[in-house]
Amino acid sequence: MSAIWAEGLTKHFDEVRAVDGIDLDIAPGTIFGFLGQNGSGKTTTIRMLTTLLRPTAGRARVDGLDILADARAVRRQIGVALQEAGLDDVQTGRELLTLQARLFGLGGSAGRQRVQELFGIVDLEDAADRAIGTYSGGMKRRLDLAAALVHRPGILFLDEPTTGLDPVSREGIWRYVTRLSEEDGITVFLTTQYLEEADRLAHDLAIIDEGRIIARGSPAEMKARIGTDVVTVQIEAPDALGRAAEVAAAVEAVERVQVADGAAVVYVPDGARAVARIVLALDEAGIEVGDVAISRPSLDDVFLEATGHHLQVEEPQPAEGGAA
Ligand SMILES: Nc1ncnc2c1ncn2[C@@H]1O[C@H](COP(=O)(O)OP(=O)(O)O)[C@@H](O)[C@H]1O
Ligand SMILES: [Mg+2]
Incomplete structure (x- = not known):
């Protein structure tokens, strides 16, 4: 069974064809990279697959569950770290994760234990009791990642987890994601606008441009296809x-x-x-x-060949905080 499957998945906002009929078939335990530049439809796809947004057309299943008919069950199987996470700066990291654990019914000592374990997974033990406002950009992303993992989801959605991070923090996130995939067999759906990130992390990859998938395969296959x-x-x-x-x-x-x-x-x-x-x-x-x-050939050439233009990376405004 596919971990994530979609057919003709579509979202139009009036005349904007944000996602325009995409098919997906993602094997369990793989890291799937969804590569595209700003505005190509990555977040809209994630919001549909995670039941936060109703598709205009098409069907999708996550862990075998229909995203419309079984939305509640889908939500229990997935962890989500969205691009614009609303972290409360005065809360401590531990308060945030403890709250998140309670939302999933993990209270008391089981909750405390899970939270401590999560700080270990993302190397934030030393910062657990500091206010989130004092965290660097990289630390905040790691906290987001930990929050998405509270209930041990089998499928993890990460929306541009390294955008705006410095290279060292980026490497850190790559390490955690790789470990989650290799050691825990978690399926990861990761969006990115970085060619290098897609190349380094993804077992399988789809390139999305203007709401359509324009190339798919492993990074090596895609490059070899240029020939x-x-x-x-x-x-x-x-x-x-x-x-x-x-x-x-x-x-x-x-x-x-x-x-x-x-x-x-x-x-x-x-x-x-x-x-x-x-x-x-x-x-x-x-x-x-x-x-x-x-x-x-690089993935940049794959992108250029398919679209006629280079992938434009758009960094956000200078992020608060420095290195991880
Ligand atoms: N709620 C919305 N209303 C109208 N247009 C939207 C909305 N959300 C996204 N869009 C548009 O859909 C397109 C895809 O956006 P998005 O999925 O956020 O792309 P990405 O995450 O790849 O940057 C863009 O043109 C964006 O402006
Ligand atoms: Mg986005």
Whole structure:
């Protein structure tokens, strides 16, 4: 049985097609990455799957339970850490987790024990009795994560758990998520706008753009599917870009060319051999070439190939607090 399954899942807000008919089939115990830039429909998808928002159309099951007919049962099986968690700054971490435990019927010594265990899982023992207002951004995310785990859910939804965090705090969250998956077999549905995060964490991945899934598979499969090297040639004059793409496309063995961010992105099987021919052809056409780079396909190339544009990362306003 799939941990999460959806067919034609759709949410329209008037004319905005936030989520436009997505299918999902996520195996239990895997970390599923849902990669997309701001506004692509990630949070709306999570809100539907976690029963917080009613779909316009389509069906979905979480842990075999229908998100509409069995909404209450779904909620008991899942943990959710949403993007905009409303943490109360004057509360201590322990007060927050204790309250959360009570909401799930874990009071008294069982509750106290679970809360202590959770502080251990996210390495916050030393900060447990401090006001949340004194936590760094990374510590707050770890507390969010702990709060989502109180009732030992089998399926965890994390909405951009590392957005706005510094690299060290980000690595910390990756470590906890990996451990939850490996040691406890928890299924994780994780949204992100970071290519590296998707690449590092996700067993399986879907790329969402404008409410539609435009690519899916493991990160390695997706990259392999491109099937060529990627030669990126910066073109000095913006108005020469279109012509540069035509010239590059006519070079022997070149399969495709795309134009993005002032560069011609050339897909060709043997990049190292082709690069001299490409640069020469551009030179002969009188087109001035800037930096040239050869690379194996990355998820950025997968994204570019499918959408025609690079994934734009939008960091939030400077977050309070520093490192974890
Ligand atoms: N409650 C809402 N009312 C109207 N439009 C919304 C609402 N929630 C989200 N949207 C729109 O739906 C699209 C997808 O949003 P969202 O799911 O939040 O994307 P993401 O989480 O990937 O940034 C965006 O265009 C957003 O403005
Ligand atoms: Mg979002």
